[in-house]
Amino acid sequence: MPMLLDTLPTLPFPLGPAEQAAIDRCLHQVVADSRRNEAVDGFGRCADYAILGAKVLTQLLGHPYSPVAGGQIIDCGADEHIVIFPGREARRGINHLSQLIQYHCWIKSARGTREEIVDFTARHDALSARAFGKTFQGDPGRTYQWGWREDYDLPIPPALQNHPAARGRSGWLWEDSACTRLLRDYARENAAMYEELCARVLGMLTLELVAPKPQAKPSAPLMVMASAPRPTALPFARKAVARAFETSELTSSSVL
Numbered sequence: 001m002p003m004l005l006d007t008l009p010t011l012p013f014p015l016g017p018a019e020q021a022a023i024d025r026c027l028h029q030v031v032a033d034s035r036r037n038e039a040v041d042g043f044g045r046c047a048d049y050a051i052l053g054a055k056v057l058t059q060l061l062g063h064p065y066s067p068v069a070g071g072q073i074i075d076c077g078a079d080e081h082i083v084i085f086p087g088r089e090a091r092r093g094i095n096h097l098s099q100l101i102q103y104h105c106w107i108k109s110a111r112g113t114r115e116e117i118v119d120f121t122a123r124h125d126a127l128s129a130r131a132f133g134k135t136f137q138g139d140p141g142r143t144y145q146w147g148w149r150e151d152y153d154l155p156i157p158p159a160l161q162n163h164p165a166a167r168g169r170s171g172w173l174w175e176d177s178a179c180t181r182l183l184r185d186y187a188r189e190n191a192a193m194y195e196e197l198c199a200r201v202l203g204m205l206t207l208e209l210v211a212p213k214p215q216a217k218p219s220a221p222l223m224v225m226a227s228a229p230r231p232t233a234l235p236f237a238r239k240a241v242a243r244a245f246e247t248s249e250l251t252s253s254s255v256l
Contacts, residue, residue, distance in 0.1 A: 008206045010062040015146075019209065023060070024120055024144040026204040027053055030197050043127045045196060048197075049120040050105035051187045055198045057107065057118065060205070065109045065118070065188060069179035071165055072104045073157070073172040077137030081157050082085045084128070085165035091178055097186040103179050108149075115149040117173070149173075164186075 011019060020241040031049055039045050050067035055063040071085025084104045094100050107118040123143035129136035145151075152173040162168040187194065 008060075008210055011060050011209075013061055013063065016059075020144070020146050022054065022205060022208045023185060023201075026201050027056060027120055028123065028206065029204070030200045034197060040127075041123075042121075043124045046103075046105040046121045046124075047183055047186060050183070051190075051194055052197050052201065053120050054107045055117060055194060056201050056205075057109070059198065059202060063109060065107050065116075067105060067180075067183055068108050068175045069103050069183040070174050070176035071249075072106075072174075073160065073166065074125050074128055075138060075172075076125070076134045078135075079157070079159070080129075080134050080137070081160055082129060082132045082134055083160060083163050083165045085174075085176075085228045086179070087164060087225070091176075094178070094182065097182040100179065103176075105183055106173070108175075117145070117147055117149055117152065119138050119145045127251075178252060 015023075027049065028042060031045055031052060032039075035042060035045050035048065040047070047067070047069070050069070054065040056068045057063075072082065074082050074084065076082060084102055086100055086102050090101060104121075106121075109116040109118075120143075122145050125138060125142075126136035126140060153171045156166050156169055156172075
């Protein structure tokens with residue numbers, strides 16, 4: 001697909017909703033396909049979304065994006081929240097990302113005095129809630145979040161004021177230097193794989209955003225015998241498509 005990739009221009013900032021949705025859709029498909037034997041629809045692979053997403057955005061926008069890791073608070077709706085962050089004991093003595101549990105990854109980029117935040121894992125909030133024994137009543141159609149650091153500068157919910165991971169925090173998303181170091185070490189160890197996956201995403205985006213859409217061929221005129229009555233309607237049939245979804249046992253120790 002090199003010829004198509006050569007036609008992919010640098011996109012202007014800020015991206016519109018259509019471009020954001022296309023990036024999210026293509027990125028998710030590549031992550032889910034590449035991890036189909038390890039995860040359900042990409043759940044638990046926030047490191048892949050962050051590392052690969054940062055590479056794709058850097059290429060598309062000609063501006064540096066970086067994967068980071070730490071903790072977050074997820075709003076499950078109806079005043080229910082969950083906290084994702086490894087405790088101090090869980091982080092002590094860890095020297096590889098695979099040994100870490102209950103962390104979160106996202107993407108950041110400096111834009112003047114502001115920090116842009118991109119998270120392609122909002123699609124998994126309901127599964128995260130289920131893993132923690134919560135019922136998710138948020139927006140089931142939200143698949144990603146694209147905004148600014150200040151969007152996360154929210155007061156800690158009262159029920160979490162004494163939570164060990166949330167105590168003393170001033171927002172719902174915080175970076176941890178040790179977690180980020182492990183994430184970036186993991187990205188370097190798997191650089192070749194992420195380069196290949198990035199090429200796949202960019203190839204898909206080229207087809208969606210750049211490649212000309214095939215023009216529908218005009219239908220041939222309906223030939224009607226002079227003695228025959230002209231049909232007033234054409235019959236259409238709809239086929240029902242059944243999809244089977246695999247289920248898996250989720251635990252609160254899943255990497256988010």
